[in-house]
Amino acid sequence: MNRDGDDAGITSLGSLERQVVTLANGASVRLRPIVPADAPRLLALCQRLSPHTVYERFFSPRRLRPEDAHALANVDYRRRMALVAEIERGPEPEVIGVARYAPSGEGDIADVALVVEDRWQGLGLGSTLLEELLRAGARRGISRFSADVLTENGRALRLLSRHVDVTDRTTSDGVTSLVFRRRGDPPFSSGAAASADRVGMPAVALGGS
Numbered sequence: 474m475n476r477d478g479d480d481a482g483i484t485s486l487g488s489l490e491r492q493v494v495t496l497a498n499g500a501s502v503r504l505r506p507i508v509p510a511d512a513p514r515l516l517a518l519c520q521r522l523s524p525h526t527v528y529e530r531f532f533s534p535r536r537l538r539p540e541d542a543h544a545l546a547n548v549d550y551r552r553r554m555a556l557v558a559e560i561e562r563g564p565e566p567e568v569i570g571v572a573r574y575a576p577s578g579e580g581d582i583a584d585v586a587l588v589v590e591d592r593w594q595g596l597g598l599g600s601t602l603l604e605e606l607l608r609a610g611a612r613r614g615i616s617r618f619s620a621d622v623l624t625e626n627g628r629a630l631r632l633l634s635r636h637v638d639v640t641d642r643t644t645s646d647g648v649t650s651l652v653f654r655r656r657g658d659p660p661f662s663s664g665a666a667a668s669a670d671r672v673g674m675p676a677v678a679l680g681g682s
């Protein structure tokens with residue numbers, strides 16, 4: 474086990490979902506699948522989020538409890554997946570963004586959620602996390618996704634509209650629910666893996682890690 478709490482599950486992912494991206498401000502940010510040892514980093518991230526960002530992510534002023542962070546940091550890398558963005562800061566890396574999907578309960582649709590720490594927003598990180606998450610889903614045969622977004626959350630809705638093909642949109646009680654595919658995926662593909670490398674131009678420069 475390494476310092477990230479790596480285990481056989483994550484080692485078997487190979488390097489596909491590990492990369493370094495350069496944001497619009499020139500900062501280098503590492504993207505990688507989440508590991509169980511990220512639980513305290515998720516708690517720390519949540520504590521640094523503004524109330525507005527917490528509300529947009531969770532639709533309530535809730536803050537993560539340790540047991541929530543533990544659950545969110547433990548995924549099976551198939552039906553339930555999360556990517557984190559981290560920077561080197563002091564002795565421990567700091568998680569500054571997370572993108573995840575999990576079964577939606579509606580057939581084969583995976584539900585997507587995203588958050589980027591306030592001071593790292595507007596630099597292309599949310600776009601990159603979304604692209605890489607959908608690419609990770611495509612590699613696992615997941616081609617249909619959903620997301621619930623506050624209807625007033627124009628930034629998240631714009632971000633999605635720039636990167637995905639929306640196939641269904643409903644609004645109820647101030648929440649807009651979208652069903653979508655990766656942009657460019659064929660509408661009736663049973664598994665999008667074949668097209669995984671055709672699409673998904675990252676918003677920022679990608680380099681190997």
Ligand SMILES: CC(C)(COP(=O)(O)OP(=O)(O)OC[C@H]1O[C@@H](n2cnc3c(N)ncnc32)[C@H](O)[C@@H]1OP(=O)(O)O)[C@@H](O)C(=O)NCCC(=O)NCCS
Binds near residue numbers: 631
């Ligand atoms: C939604 C969210 C994830 C977007 O993350 P982000 O890192 O700010 O996203 P991006 O930087 O890729 O895009 C955001 C804006 O920055 C702009 N931007 C992106 N790259 C840029 C760059 N290189 N230079 C300047 N601007 C840039 C985008 O055009 C976009 O502008 P717009 O809002 O006018 O459309 C983030 O705002 C967030 O965490 N919100 C709270 C949680 C939430 O709403 N989650 C979604 C529902 S689960």
